[in-house]
Amino acid sequence: MSKTMQLEQKLERYFQYDQFRKGQREIIEDVLQAKNVLGVLPTGSGKSICYQLPSLLMDGLTIVVSPLISLMIDQVKELRSKNFKRVVALNSLVGYEERQFIYQHLNQYKLLYISPELLQQEQFIKKLSSIKISLFVIDEAHCISQWGHDFRPDYLKLGAIIKQLESPPVLALSATAAPAVQEDIIENLHLKTITKHIYPMDRKNLTFIIEKVSTIHEKIELMTTYLGKHLGPALIYFSSRIQAENMVETLRRMMPSLKVAFYHGGIDPVDRIQIQQQFMNDQLDVICCTSAFGMGINKSNIRLIIHFHIPSQIEAYIQEVGRAGRDGKPSICLLLFGVGDIAIPKNIIENELPHEDEIRVVMQQLKQMGEEGLELPVRDLELYERFQISETKWRFLRFHFEKHGMIMAKNIVYDPIQWQRVFRQLNKWIQSRNSYKKQELEEMIDLVETTACLRETIYKKFQKGYSTPIFQCCSNCGIDLSKWAPSVKPARDEEIPWKDKLRKLLVGGI
Amino acid sequence: MSCLIFTGIILTIAKNISQERSVSSIYNLLVGSKNIQTIQDAYIFGIQNYYGVYKGLEKSRFDEKIQELTQLGLLIEKARENSRKFIAYTEQADYWLSEHQQRLPLHYFQGIVYEEKASLFYERLLLLIQTLSNIKENNFNFIPVIHQSDAERFVRNVYNQKKANKNQYIQKLYEELVDLLEDLPEVEANLFVDRLSGFGHYGKSIEQLATTYNKSKDDVILTLVGVSHQFIRKIESEKNTYHVLFEMVADLQTPSRLTDSARKTYELFLRDFTPEEIAHKRHLKLNTIYDHLAEIALYDSAFPFSSFVTETEAEEIMHAIEHTESYKLKVIKDAVPSDISFFQIRLMLVFKHKFREGGGQFV
């Protein structure tokens, strides 16, 4: 029997899929030969199988670094339902005792999902290096790249951790990684050789529409027209929290038959989960959100994604529209662009990383704390409130201060010459980051301005050509909306008296 | 959109502090600042029931609300002292309060005793209901709405202990909750239940509740907090009726409010070090140690006031407090001989509060 046949049988046996999807077998074969692999495949293409199957076929434990808790929970849930029991997830939700239990029984698992934050613990890394690691996987690997949208310092430390684990084979997976990002991933992981499997990322069931408007009223009118045709799961992206909130009120008034809510990084933690899960559960039709919403959302029947504001880069745009039509059915991506819209993302870019004077103040205060013999508090919150900068800015600075040995554990190590040098370096680096981001924004603006095919323009940075769309291509190629008839019914939430509701929740049946 | 509870609480506090403290002291009280001044004030002005009842309140929202009440003529802005703003309660506010008294569930709140307990209890309850509702349907993989280790530990323990007869436990929990909820006005009971998540169903967000019940978000949050306080009070006073629910609060202590740093000072103080020696040992300013001592004085029933204030000084201060009818340190300080310190005045304010009903011994 040929080797590929054997693999297909394993796929059938463990996952009940009768064949591999594009890219899966190629990646799995390389992984099984202990090669380092970089896989770039579009969202929904089935990247998880690329490590889930090998984990069962290889000797030892497969570690998967995953950026989102809800992603891990979803995956573990899906695996368990397929009778894959030797899997576990470690993240901040797992209580102390349970964590200890997992640490003690590591060798009983084949697959371990872990958040990058938890993987930083020295003690745990020691524990891991005492057992055989068959494969080290980095999911959403663009998070490693300084050019990725989600700057997370903990991801940048993965290279060092891989080394501590005696360099097991590495599999880095991402849905959006332009060539520059790919190079950055490889460099940050300190990998000498790597085999790349890059697949086209165009989605043939998406139709791209850009509408230029001159007033906000026009935007709202277009938005409600599309929502009116659709009446089912939809996402509307905004670049500010307050606008997302305000639009909910407008939509509830204008389209009372739709259930609408907002989601952004500032809402209460319980609400964050409740809103996201209401949407998954068809209790909600439309979410007005910021870019904080969506990673790991695996809802198959989203038919409409509206960008009320222009995203800051093509990668972000591709990720956000990628949440539409996961089931392969025709879906529409509508981008609304008004004349004054560029100011917002420009402003965001300029305020994302700390300014020169902010860095100066933080460094002065740190120096002073050091001189007073004070230790850094355990909770970061106390620090960034004291320095009056945002959490993101502080995490960014802390990462660099630690990297340069200015902060070691809880202590501040002051050296005037070195601190001066780091100060200059940081400012230079931030400037180059900001101009890079502005350039990315320019690409996005070019997309809005172009008269060429939008599909081609969107994907040209990543690949040559694209597959023929199954519905209509884009507004520049010409579209006829009368043909778009998604059949979905709006969400319903029955209103029953509290006692019945409570009985239904707890006792069941009424 | 009604915002009665929030308004009612702010006006009640403003009435009690009657210009003795700045506006931001109201904010500190509502969010439950651990600052000793806030806790002392809470007792001194008799507003401890509102301590920590609105922990997530943002400063900007608070300022906006104060401005709104000022525009409505319910509060008036008084003098500013070095950028600290003072406000006064108006006659109109008095009218407003008596007008709305009936509809304001202000008696629910018992901030100083329950603020911490109530939030733990509420988190436990949300997670417990969601978990039981799911495992009853044999669904062990759901996204929990609460990520707090206390609630997780609690629910895990309950699950392990009650697994064998979980249906009975669930039935009992249901009955006890119904019993509590039936005592509430219909709207409050509905609002409380609408927030709950369970099998195949996720509860409403604060904002969704606000829209459904035509209340401000502030009032939704305060209603949930108030109802939790009310629940705990009933559960604790009728342990035998609320068997299952009592287990949810039994291990929750009312916290000792000494800050960590004050506790270290306290340990040294108990070993008879003087304030100067403690400051030296701990590399802290003497004034910081005095702050700690004022904090300790509030909780330590055997605090030796007389080691810091002589009997004559105590009389001077008490007299000044009565004479000026003020709790403002600065005002009192101006009315006593100049060798009496702010620290001594603070201690006497604590003393006065602790032994308000007389009977206290100046030892």
Ligand SMILES: Nc1ncnc2c1ncn2[C@@H]1O[C@H](COP(=O)(O)OP(=O)(O)O)[C@@H](O)[C@H]1O
């Ligand atoms: N070979 C296959 N045949 C059929 N379905 C598959 C196959 N591989 C993966 N899937 C399904 O595709 C969906 C998306 O897979 P996932 O790994 O989450 O995608 P990605 O990580 O690339 O976004 C999952 O529901 C998975 O079960």
Ligand SMILES: [Mg+2]
């Ligand atoms: Mg994935």
Ligand SMILES: [Zn+2]
């Ligand atoms: Zn086109």
